[in-house]
Amino acid sequence: MIKDDDFFRIDGVPITKEEIRAVSIGKLQLNHNDVVVDIGCGSGGMTVEMARRCKFVYAVDNSEDAITTTKKNLDKFNIKNCELIKGNAEDVIYNLEFNKAFIGGTKNIDIILNILKEKNIKHIVVNTIVLENAVKIIKIMNNFKNDNEIYDIDIVNISVSYGKKINTGHMMMARNPITIITYRKK
Numbered sequence: 001m002i003k004d005d006d007f008f009r010i011d012g013v014p015i016t017k018e019e020i021r022a023v024s025i026g027k028l029q030l031n032h033n034d035v036v037v038d039i040g041c042g043s044g045g046m047t048v049e050m051a052r053r054c055k056f057v058y059a060v061d062n063s064e065d066a067i068t069t070t071k072k073n074l075d076k077f078n079i080k081n082c083e084l085i086k087g088n089a090e091d092v093i094y095n096l097e098f099n100k101a102f103i104g105g106t107k108n109i110d111i112i113l114n115i116l117k118e119k120n121i122k123h124i125v126v127n128t129i130v131l132e133n134a135v136k137i138i139k140i141m142n143n144f145k146n147d148n149e150i151y152d153i154d155i156v157n158i159s160v161s162y163g164k165k166i167n168t169g170h171m172m173m174a175r176n177p178i179t180i181i182t183y184r185k186k
Helices: 018-028 045-051 064-076 089-095 109-118 131-142
Strands: 035-039 056-061 082-086 100-103 123-128 151-158 161-166 169-174 178-185
Touching: 018 045, 018 100, 018 123, 018 151, 018 178, 035 045, 035 089, 045 056, 045 064, 056 064, 056 089, 064 082, 089 109, 100 109, 109 123, 109 131, 123 131, 131 151, 131 178
Parallel strands: 035 056, 035 100, 056 082, 100 123
Antiparallel strands: 123 178, 151 178, 161 169
């Protein structure tokens, strides 16, 4: 994993933290033939990490600052197997060919998940900090099932704390907990 401090950053453009990237990459179970869409690419942390492990990544975000930041990080880490797309995911992903999806942030999660269902995407990982979104995502994914299909929904909530030196020793400083929801059709 690349250290958070090694990425180019712009204030206000989120990045998936290193430990969360590690778990999310593990949940994606990437191989060299995978083509992945990164919905809500932010600073491009997940985009870069995925591109290092798979065939190709489409990085989508509707923020110009996010696209600029991700581009700088792709250049910094010499990533060539990625296409940046500025726009709303629900407007662009239907026309892309990919077999796995990572969602790091989006406003229209219900629309996007339904498009992924229509496209028969069998492996989806979603990160969210909002509890209500986690519940919504799980409900939508539970409705993906057709009569003869076997699928699995894995839910993990991760809290990461970093040590900080103080006068009397060290204390742990907590980050926002993240819920990672993985959908796999077997």
